[in-house]
Amino acid sequence: MLNPKTYYYVHTGHRIGLDRFRRACTIMRLLKDVDITLLCSDYRIAQIASEFGVKKSVGVDVVRNIPQIANHGDRLIFDSSEANPNMLQDMRAYFSRFVRISDDANDKKEEDEFLISPYLEGEGILNTLVIDEKYFINEEKIIDISFFFGDDDYDKQLEKNLSLLDGVDVDLLLGFYYFFDYEDMLKEKFERHYEFEEYDDVIKKSKILITSSHQAVLENLASGGKPIFVQREDYPEDFLEIFKKLNIPIVQNYQNSQLLTILKARKIHEYYKVEHNNKKLVDFLKVSLNL
Known part of the structure; x- marks a missing residue:
């Protein structure tokens, strides 16, 4: 595929909230120079995504509808816990580049994917939390x-x-x-x-x-x-x-x-600072997606 497109699928909706969606918008704003289409499992969110700085967004209803929009050989950032192992394996085979975001401490990275996780470390993994600038x-x-x-x-x-x-x-x-x-x-x-x-x-x-x-x-x-x-x-x-x-x-x-x-106890309680890793995040995504 000469000119693969880049997509970002996020699971969001009135039963699970917007946490993943806010994270997706943060990443898309960080990659503002990249042409990315956001795929939302909620049509209502897809309609208002532009208010969050997202230029292109499409409602796809369920995760299985992604191939109706994206083509074989395209690139995908995937932020959802919906897919079972077989479905994820199909996605890794379908997309030329596949970046998955996971919040599961017991997860593991598979071949033919890149992983963003606050828990895991290793080759092809970025250990970070996603927070807007x-x-x-x-x-x-x-x-x-x-x-x-x-x-x-x-x-x-x-x-x-x-x-x-x-x-x-x-x-x-x-x-x-x-x-x-x-x-x-x-x-x-x-x-x-x-x-x-x-x-x-x-x-x-x-x-x-x-x-x-x-x-x-x-x-x-x-x-x-x-x-x-x-x-x-x-x-x-x-x-x-x-x-x-x-x-x-x-x-x-x-x-x-x-x-x-x-x-x-709030006056004496000590919080630890969260790391600011957005430059690492951008670099990791551009390398992982071959941008």
Whole structure:
């Protein structure tokens, strides 16, 4: 294939949030000089991707539809845990260059692929976390404590577990996928709230961020904040080991007492800095994709 195209597939949607999507947008902005088409498993996200700096985006519904857009010999960055081993092997054979992003500490790199992982190291692997450049610029922290549950709450887990925040004065950052009636209820519960479009400002300007979004944790930490991670019962625990290494406090099972204890100790709690590896990331991707 003389002129292979480059695609980036990301699994995102109203049941899994936008963490992978935000990571994809970060990588595509870093590779701004490369012609990349973003393939989203959610049509709604594909429609608004341009607001995140993505020039080309297409909704593909399910991962099996990727070959309907991409051709044999094209290049693919793949950020999803949907595919089984057989499907991944087919992709490695279908694409001339295949870069996979994994959050699984028990994963392993296969032949004919390159891997980005916060856990693994070795040939053809980049050990890094993906965080946008804009979060490494510290801004004045004018919000004492903010709370961001995430960009998805299809089953209204937040409403069921609002007791987590008992006794805590917080500003609420609304997510992207809240239904209209649910959003109105949350606005009534929280005197100070921010719309989805204010995400960047809230993340960068919060002294303390309480969130169940692992990407928001990393972004707030990079910007000089003190994040607290809430591990959702319905979410995988892929980032717990990383957060422990960064000394990020973790709340399990929506325990209010655990959160209050963490907040009481916040002045003496020491966070570790997250590495700024974006130059390595760009270099790795350009070599891996043969750009």
